[in-house]
Amino acid sequence: MDQPPLSVEPLLTMTGIAKHFGGVMAVQDVDLTLGRGEVVAIVGDNGAGKSTLIKVLTGVHVPDEGVITLEGRQVSITSKRASQALGIEAVYQDLGLVDTLDAAGNVFLGHELKRYILGIPFLRNARMAEEAARVLKENVGIELEDITVPTHNLSGGQRQAVAIARAIYNTDLKILVMDEPTAALGPEETRNTLKLMRRLKDQGISLIVISHNLDHVFAVADRVMVMRGGRVAATLDCKSSTKQDVLAHIIAATDGNVAA
Ligand SMILES: Nc1ncnc2c1ncn2[C@@H]1O[C@H](COP(=O)(O)OP(=O)(O)OP(=O)(O)O)[C@@H](O)[C@H]1O
Ligand SMILES: [Mg+2]
Secondary structure (H helix, E strand, C coil): CCCCCHHHCCCEEEEEEEEEECCEEEEEEEEEEECCCCEEEEEECCCCCHHHHHHHHCCCCCCCEEEEEECCEEECCCCHHHHHHCCEEEECCCCCCCCCCEHHHHHCCCCCCEEEECCEEEECHHHHHHHHHHHHHHHHCCCCCCCCCEHHHCCHHHHHHHHHHHHHHHCCCCEEEEECCCCCCCHHHHHHHHHHHHHHHHCCCEEEEECCCHHHHHHHCCEEEEEECCEEEEEEECCCCCHHHHHHHHHHHHHHHHHC
């Protein structure tokens, strides 16, 4: 039988994913597909399995069952490093920045640019600052007033931007996974983060975004997957459904959890 052309392959498929912790089935029989440049939101009650599912993708948890394909090929994601090597990066709430370093120090952490003079390595600090500022501006859409301030002095949104710039700079980023990216941000920063997400999408980067805020979900997502008790309760197209539709599945989910 003829293979379908590659262009119709989803970028990512996760099929039959299961993960348990002791007696807790955190994720069970979950399927997820993601197209190139697509934004899929994952919503659901606390403990529904959202974070566990994406941690399977980012190599934090090895699943008990399931198959993952990327660009049509089955992949084995056994570590964070393996996930990153495939072009998958995650931005969690604790962004993993080194607070005492500035934006460039974080973007280039472990990949510092050096110049050798008489065999002695010197850090190319000016070049790194320039490159970090360029990636922040061109890819992430943020300009820092002072690129040299330690990241602990930046706002939540700016810190998030630095974490994303690092992901873009150090990998051929295909999929960015964001767990509650707007949870700790004020209104202005939230707007910036939503803008940033659209900007990444325009660059052909696919996003998986966990959120409790349906306004944010509908502002950026193409599809929304509702999880309940570790399973997929529904997957809805954002264009042809409403917040009420999604809410109905989440509320049904809550009832399910209470009964369980
Ligand atoms: N490392 C772990 N060890 C043991 N149990 C875990 C672990 N991580 C998650 N769980 C359990 O798995 C289930 C799913 O948790 P998960 O964190 O994936 O939910 P969530 O949908 O992300 O919830 P929230 O909205 O609160 O972040 C919960 O019952 C949780 O207690
Ligand atoms: Mg979570």
